[in-house]
Amino acid sequence: METKIEEKLQIINEIFSPSAPIESISLFVGRTAQVTKIKEAVEERGQHIVTFGSRGVGKTSLANIVRDLFKNVSTVKVTCNRSDTFRTIWDRAFSKTKFVISDKTVGFNPSVKDQVIRLYLPEKEDITAHDIEEVLSDVYNTMLIVFDEFDSISDPETRIKMADTIKSLSDNIFNITIMIIGIADNVDELLGHHSSLERCIKQIYVPIMNADESYQIIENNLPLVSLKIEKDVADRIVEYASGFPHYVHLLCKYSSQLAITEGKKTINHEHLNWAVDESISNSSQSIVSAYHLAVKSSNRKKNQFEDVVYACSLIESNTREFSSDDVIKIYNKLTASENKPETINYNLGMLCKEERGEILIKTVQAGEQKYAFKNPLMKAFVKLKVHAETNGENQ
Ligand SMILES: Nc1ncnc2c1ncn2[C@@H]1O[C@H](COP(=O)(O)OP(=O)(O)OP(=O)(O)O)[C@@H](O)[C@H]1O
Ligand SMILES: [Mg+2]
The missing domain is CATH 1.10.8.60 (Helicase, Ruva Protein; domain 3)
Structure with missing residues (x-):
């Protein structure tokens, strides 16, 4: 029927x-290289994981399906927030951790009792990497502890202490893997730079699909x-x-x-x-209003900003950054004209300012001026706006 x-x-x-990470492996597609690396890291003694990439590329989904990959690994996930500290994130990780151990008694009438083991932080204010190591030394199971949205924590001490924790677990405790996830371009942005960490961290970059x-x-x-x-x-x-x-x-x-x-x-x-x-x-208000500011026109006529923003969204590249040369090539095609890059430098500069929604940011790479969308998802939003305005006829 x-x-x-x-x-x-x-x-x-x-x-x-669209708004929730994938929870089940049956709905998860691709990312084979990243999944393999996570598997290897969990299986290798002393290896920990840092997963990083742009906003919205699928980092949390990747972490969520990890628990389905291993039968004998208990996975605990903590989602960090701005006001978290080293103590609060570990408190949450431990409050979610519970082991049941079958305790066989000996004697004339042996019986099997289930013993529930929970983990607690010591009662003192200042928790250190050493304290975490101590608590975790009581764990015999293989465990993966995931700290998602680690970039949102504003306390700088937490980063240093987490780096120390990874180092000491890597040296002394081999059944626990820590996985740090966050929006970043590299590991240093999430944990700070520590050369001693290089050997014990598997870096997993999640690119756009x-x-x-x-x-x-x-x-x-x-x-x-x-x-x-x-x-x-x-x-x-x-x-x-x-x-x-x-x-x-x-x-x-x-x-x-x-x-x-x-x-x-x-x-x-x-x-x-x-x-x-x-x-x-249904797109986020911040994207909608930034776009409106970027292309606003005082006389209701379509202005140059609209074409420049659209040209930026059409650039195909493996990196987020683009140059004014990249933009002008597409801009000239869109407008059937032959302008030099200088023609749009004013627009690109203005699009980095608040009055134009600050939809672009400037960076300098190898001495060359580059631009990128401040919110990478803007690239998709611009294409949808242009489709809506032209009914898809110009695309
Ligand atoms: N491998 C995948 N297969 C299918 N859908 C996916 C996959 N990865 C992510 N998605 C979908 O993409 C969207 C974003 O995923 P997710 O929340 O995991 O990204 P994120 O990188 O954690 O985002 P943020 O930076 O906002 O935390 C969700 O709608 C999710 O369902
Ligand atoms: Mg996420």
């Missing part, structure tokens, strides 16, 4: 989760609600998402909801158009 519309809509909400991975999210999930998708629509979803799985989920969720509600078997352009509008209105 055909699954009812309500049931399919329910399934869509489960498989497309490649096109194959984005297609997989679509292809793995649509059959679960008996839907197909027009090839050009799938191509556009992957192109607009720009490597951010959040936008693949968002566009798939709304387009498949409409297709199912209309009783259609294939997602088409009209479904996509609606999904783009819905995705724009």
Whole structure:
């Protein structure tokens, strides 16, 4: 019997989760190199893990599915926040840790009693790496302790103490792996620079998704609600998402909801158009208002800023940064003109200022001036806005 519309809509909400990390390995796609590295690190004595990358690329999802990879490893995950300290994060990690040990008594009437073991921090104010090592020396199981959103902690001492903890666990305790996760371009940004840590840390960089991975999210999930998708629509979803799985989920969720509600078997352009509008209105307020400031025009006419921002979003590169040369090439194509890079330097400079939403940031690389979107997800949002304004005809 055909699954009812309500049931399919329910399934869509489960498989497309734009705002929540993946919880189940069956919905997780790609990232094979990163998964292999995590496995190796957990299995290797004295190795710990730092997972880093841009906002929204899938770091938490990666950490969540790790627990399904190992049968005999207990995993504890702590999500850190701004006001956390070394003490509060370890308090939370230990309060989530519970082991049950079967305690066999000996004698004439042997019996098996289950003993529950919990971990506690000592009662003093100033907790050190040594204290953590002491508590963890009572643990016989293999454990993975994950500290997600570590970059959000503002207390600088926590970073130093965590680096010390990793070092001392690496030297003395081999059944515990620590995994630090955060938005960063490198390990030093998360933990500070400690050359003694290099040997004991496996660095796992999570880049934006490649096109194959984005297609997989679509292809793995649509059959679960008996839907197909027009090839050009799938191509556009992957192109607009720009490597951010959040936008693949968002566009798939709304387009498949409409297709199912209309009783259609294939997602088409009209479904996509609606999904783009819905995705724009469900994007975060900070992105929406930054974009509006960036392209605002005093005389209601389309201005140069709109084309410059769009050109920036279309640059294809493995790195976040781009130069004015990169922008002008695309800008000239979009406007069918032949301008020199200097023509848009004013716009690029203004887009780094508050009055233009500060949607770009400036960096200098090897003496060359570069730019990047301040919020990397803006790249996808700009493409959606342009699609909405042109009904996808210019893209
Ligand atoms: N491997 C994956 N397969 C399918 N969907 C994914 C995958 N990784 C991430 N996603 C989806 O992408 C979105 C962002 O994922 P996630 O929250 O894990 O990213 P993050 O890097 O932790 O983000 P943040 O920097 O905001 O903490 C979510 O909608 C999630 O469901
Ligand atoms: Mg996360």
